[in-house]
Each structure stands twice: as structure tokens, then as C-alpha cells.
Amino acid sequence: xxxxxxxxxxxxxxxxxxxxxxxxxxxxxxxxxxxxxxxxxxxxxxxxxxxxxxxxxxxxxxxxxxxxxxxxxxxxxxxxxxxxxxxxxxxxxxxxxxxxxxxxxxxxxxxxxxx
Amino acid sequence: xxxxxxxxxxxxxxxxxxxxxxxxxxxxxxxxxxxxxxxxxxxxxxxxxxxxxxxxxxxxxxxxxxxxxxxxxxxxxxxxxxxxxxxxxxxxxxxxxxxxxxxxxxxxxx
Numbered sequence: 001x002x003x004x005x006x007x008x009x010x011x012x013x014x015x016x017x018x019x020x021x022x023x024x025x026x027x028x029x030x031x032x033x034x035x036x037x038x039x040x041x042x043x044x045x046x047x048x049x050x051x052x053x054x055x056x057x058x059x060x061x062x063x064x065x066x067x068x069x070x071x072x073x074x075x076x077x078x079x080x081x082x083x084x085x086x087x088x089x090x091x092x093x094x095x096x097x098x099x100x101x102x103x104x105x106x107x108x109x110x111x112x113x114x115x
Numbered sequence: 116x117x118x119x120x121x122x123x124x125x126x127x128x129x130x131x132x133x134x135x136x137x138x139x140x141x142x143x144x145x146x147x148x149x150x151x152x153x154x155x156x157x158x159x160x161x162x163x164x165x166x167x168x169x170x171x172x173x174x175x176x177x178x179x180x181x182x183x184x185x186x187x188x189x190x191x192x193x194x195x196x197x198x199x200x201x202x203x204x205x206x207x208x209x210x211x212x213x214x215x216x217x218x219x220x221x222x223x224x225x
Contacts (some may be wrong), residue, residue: 042203042215042216042217042218043158043203043215043218044215045213045214045215056213064187068138090157090158100146100148100205100207100213101145101146101163101189101204101207102163103160103163104148104160105157105160106157106159106160107157108156108157109157
């Protein structure tokens, strides 16, 4: 079974631009969660989607948004990029809902650099 | 705000030595998960504990959840070079507040 895939793997943007990241979960998994990882703040939970609905959200500004499609694929969007948004963005899928309550499988991440 | 601290931040051990990392939360957790992240890699789920005082073992790894559900530990017996990486704990507190620990970076010297 294929693992979680994320595209693109690397991205360079400039301040003020917007970016969309994509995540394809493991086949059959309906829950997708997004995380931001930086050296300074560590791993932080962004949000979780289950059956196309955002179920939970971390403490990030409204510039960070996401959605999930009927095939469980998910996208994350960051608008008006700031230098501090430079990070590794990870998505994780789980078989059932409630990613933080179940075994999660992480993708390789998208490395976003904001110049 | 709520924090989940892990100690130590870094640990260098000789291959064959034991290793323990501790995870301490300022509030009660519903559960605790442990992840391992190799250098340049992504987190890999190791285990989840949900009961107060729970202890689980996976080969050389022993995981424990404190009685008050505010702390947890991961102990590795007889470390191997393949154990190198950063170990994170993560847990849910209150209304779905999911927080990761600060991580412990383990280096194993052959």
C-alpha cells in the first residue's frame, strides 16, 4: 500500500505570495491532519479534516486554511506569506477520525522557504 | 499556556547503553503518543498510551504513562545505532488541544 504523499516536496516563495500544498492520504484513510515543524517552535498542529469537514483546528491565524476532497485528498493554503512561515509542513493520515487519538502515518513533508 | 516539556533536549550514549526521555505536561492529558523522527525524515508513530499508569513494551522500548496522566517516559534498553533520531511525545489536553513535546535528540556512538 502506498504511503502518504505530499506535493511539492520543496517550494520557494516570496513574502506576500500565497501557496497551496497537497496531501494524498493512504488509501482508505479518511482523516488528514496538517502540522508545521520549525526549529524554533517544533511540531505544531494546524488542523484536521475528516470526511471533507474540518474537525479541529490549532492555534494558527486565518491565513492558514485547508480543505478536503471527497477522495480524502487534502490541500492546505497559506495566504500573504510571511518570513516566519518558512517551515516543513507535514500531513498525516489515519484510518479513523481524530488523528491525535489514533495511529497517524506522516508524509515526507513539503519544505517551504519564504524569502 | 500549556506546555509539554521533554528532557533531556539532547543525549549522546555509547552503543549498548540505556536511554530514557521524559515528557512532562503542565495539564492532564487524555492520551500520550510517541514518535520517532530520523534526521531528514518524518515522524513515525511508535505507540499510544491512554490509561493512567499504563506501561507498554515494544522489544527494547518501554513506554510509561504517569498515574496523574501528566507525564510519560520512553526507555530504550541497550541502544543501537539504528535508534538515532529525535523522539517526540504528543498528547491531547482539554478540548482537543493537541500538543507536541519539545523532543529529545538521541545520538548513539558506535
